Amino acid sequence: MGFFTDCSRALLTILSLTPASNRHFSQHPLALQDITIEPEKASPGFKCQYPSLKGWTNCNGPNSRDCWLKDSASAQPLFSQYDIHTDYESVFPQGIHREYWLNVTDKVISPDGYLKTEGKVVNGSYPGPLIEACWGDDITIHVTNYLKTNGSTIHWHGLRQLHTNEADGVNGVTQCPIAFGDTFDYKFKALQYGHSWYHSHYSLQYPDGVAGPLLIHGPSSANWDEDWTPILISDWSHRSAFQDFYVELGNSTSGVLGREPTMQSIVLNGTGSYTCDPSTDKNCLPQNKRKPIFSKVFQQGKRYLLRLINASTESAFVFTIDNHVLEVISTDLVPIHPFKTESIHIGIGQRYSVIVEAKPSAPVQKDGNYWIRTVVSDGCGTINQSKPEIGVIRYNAGSTALPTSTNHTGLSTLCADEPPENLVPVVPWPVDHQAVNDVLNDTFEAFVSNNVTHGALRWDLTDTPLWLNFSNPTILNLGNTTWNPEYAIIQESYDRGYVYIVITTQAIRKDPSKNTHSVAAHPIHLHGHDFVILAQSNQTYDVSATPKTFNFNNPPRRDVALLPAGNTGGYLAIGFKPDNPGVWLLHCHIAWHASSGLAMQILERQSEILPTIPSLDPTRKTCKGWDKWLAGHVLDQDDSGV
Known part of the structure; x- marks a missing residue:
């Protein structure tokens, strides 16, 4: 069940609940006996390290993804390990200190092939760089703002921030905006594991490009062979969100209610395809100057872990891969009992981990290429060119052809969360039938x-x-x-x-x-x-x-x-x-x-x-x-x- 001895549990619980004034974020030296985990698709040289767990071993592998660390010397190893059943809200392994530097700058960008002159990016790119850690790590992220006309903050979406409220990154709530040339240091612990994203919480800044993926390595509730780094799916506007917002505000003098602005396209991990004519529109890039379509290679029979994030401004999506089944294993940062489906609805800010077996169903495509699709949910987004064919799965690494596959039939595009009976957490919470507050007042x-x-x-x-x-x-x-x-x-x-x-x-x-x-x-x-x-x-x-x-x-x-x-x-x-x-x-x-x-x-x-x-x-x-x-x-x- 992934529990610890009573003494270990008590000690770890005390550590996790210690006020920040009694904690520190320091680099732990790595000794030869320390346990080290090398995640499959982590950044080059990235390792999970647990210096304090002498004698412990890595138990995470292609056929044991539910396990993370175990005490191999224990007489009862089942009760001396960190795994998918561990109550991560109160128990966690002590990792190391990791440090990142992020710069927020203005930049002209063109993720869908059309120049956005008022783009804003992190470390020069959209999406920003991957922030990567391991379950139990201490993290320090130095954020410097170089935007000429905006302040900035960064919010670490979905992270609990237990006893680190000051690091939540919301201007006007937990901090003032970071002024031009200034730096703010965010310090927090990776109590949860899974994937999420970070984004600016300064007004309407993140729709202009201030967003990136966040990954905390840990166990999974189903087995997989290879994983992808997290991918952001987003609607995209060629104008600054600060300009588009006036459409939402409407006409104040006549009291006319505004409407949601129309977005121009969909981008998958900063790559999209907007149709325009470069001969008549100077902001339209010719095909040879555009990013290639998002594509990944599958090897027949392997199981691939996909980490999906909806980082949109206003749009929800139905995600599918032609002729493939999705096995869903987490909602946001909560591991769930796996269930299989042909499609998954992803609302703004939501995240899902899905496993896809490289075993296409009939009709099998002769060229081995299949569309990744993101269909805008009914009534939950307005996109000028909402082309659902946003990426390609290839079984032939040398192929460059676009797929001829078709979408699953009979799919619902309703704007609705997945059925609750499918979203069953692995670690259960006993929920009180009586609220402590006055629910009517709340x-x-x-x-x-x-x-x-x-x-x-x-x-x-x-x-x-x-x-x-x-x-x-x-x-x-x-x-x-x-x-x-x-x-x-x-x-x-x-x-x-x-x-x-x-x-x-x-x-x-x-x-x-x-x-x-x-x-x-x-x-x-x-x-x-x-x-x-x-x-x-x-x-x-x-x-x-x-x-x-x-x-x-x-x-x-x-x-x-x-x-x-x-x-x-x-x-x-x-x-x-x-x-x-x-x-x-x-x-x-x-x-x-x-x-x-x-x-x-x-x-x-x-x-x-x-x-x-x-x-x-x-x-x-x-x-x-x-x-x-x-x-x-x-x-x-x-x-x-x-």
């Missing part, structure tokens, strides 16, 4: 206010759209007893059990005459936690009857879930453990909606946050640098800040 509606706020009709979850002061982040005001309503602070000061939050697309507590109902599905992301999905539906929420249908039996668990939309309503009920003191953003991951104000802050165990932070001096220094930069620049804030 029921929120995703509406558009009829009142013009900050020059536009805006989305909100609370009584007002979120609106942050970049220079005055919440984390520097933890002594407050009252808050500006526009900070959308929700106090959760419990130290046990589960907090339930319900979000609907219908009026439960709000006056419907003061709000506009808009039929839209919203991918809801909570920072600092995985949450259980208690209920999820596109039907009307009934405050008396619906809670009786909540699922408490090891429900799906993740950090992004879809709030469905229906003609009469829709709801998402989630639960999380209030075990991570901090101020945590909860928001829609449609970039336009978050920037409009569809977000709020969970202030969790307020009095216990500061003791977990070694020092706020780096945060104050960054704010000082931001204010100094701001004094010489005009910042016309038109969005929530996130």
Whole structure:
């Protein structure tokens, strides 16, 4: 079962819950006896190292992916190993310290063959470089901002950030933006394992290119032979997202509600194909100057692990590979019991690990080439050229031909999360049937206010759209007893059990005459936690009857879930453990909606946050640098800040 002796468990639990003021992020020297793991497709020279585990061995291989480390000298090895059954929220191996440097810069880029003159990139590329670590590592990432007209922050999407709230990377919440030429150091521990992504949380910056993959090596719930590094799938606009946002805001003078901007194409790992004429459009690149289509080679009979990330601005996708079956083994950073399917729906911010066996079904293509497809989900994205054929699987490494394969028949393109009965976590959570909070008071509606706020009709979850002061982040005001309503602070000061939050697309507590109902599905992301999905539906929420249908039996668990939309309503009920003191953003991951104000802050165990932070001096220094930069620049804030 992957458990430890009582003494080992107690010690590791104490280590994992020690406040940051008593922890350090240092490089561990590597001794000859130290256990070393070399992941198959890691960066050149990359190794997982565990200096403190003398005598332990690597138990992870093509036919034992569920195991990670084991004490070979133990009389009961089953109880002395780290594996897929280990409760990673409280137990983890102690790895080494890893250090990365990221520079955010302006750059003209053309991932789909069309020049984007206002691109923004990390270390000169889109996507940015892979941030790679191993389960239990300490990580320091130095982020320097070289954007001439923007501040910046980096959020490490889905990472729990236990006792490292100051490293969550949300300007106006956990820090001020990093000013031009300044550096902020993010320090945190890789408690979870799996893949995710990092992205800017400064206004609408990540849709312009400030995003990259994140991989933490660890066990898997099914076996595979070879793996791919994480791949980002995204919609793409040729204009800056800061410009496109004005389409979302609409006409403030006449009170006309805006609409989501139209994107131009789909890119897979920074590669796409936009059709245009270079003879009439100077921004259109000729074919010989474009990136080749994304392609990978399969060897017959091998099992390949694909790590998928939806890094879109507004679009959800249905992912398929012609004539191949997907075996799904994780949702976000949560290992699940494997299930097989021909397609997987991926909402914005969501991640899936899937295993594909290189064994194509009939009709087998003579050229050995098959399309990778990303179809835009119905009603969840508007793309001018939404070509689903976005990549190629080749069984012949020398082939350059485009596939003639066809998509699976009868696939659903509904904008809906995968059925909950398929998403069963390997490590179960016993969910309390009784919430510690007043659930009715923590029921929120995703509406558009009829009142013009900050020059536009805006989305909100609370009584007002979120609106942050970049220079005055919440984390520097933890002594407050009252808050500006526009900070959308929700106090959760419990130290046990589960907090339930319900979000609907219908009026439960709000006056419907003061709000506009808009039929839209919203991918809801909570920072600092995985949450259980208690209920999820596109039907009307009934405050008396619906809670009786909540699922408490090891429900799906993740950090992004879809709030469905229906003609009469829709709801998402989630639960999380209030075990991570901090101020945590909860928001829609449609970039336009978050920037409009569809977000709020969970202030969790307020009095216990500061003791977990070694020092706020780096945060104050960054704010000082931001204010100094701001004094010489005009910042016309038109969005929530996130």
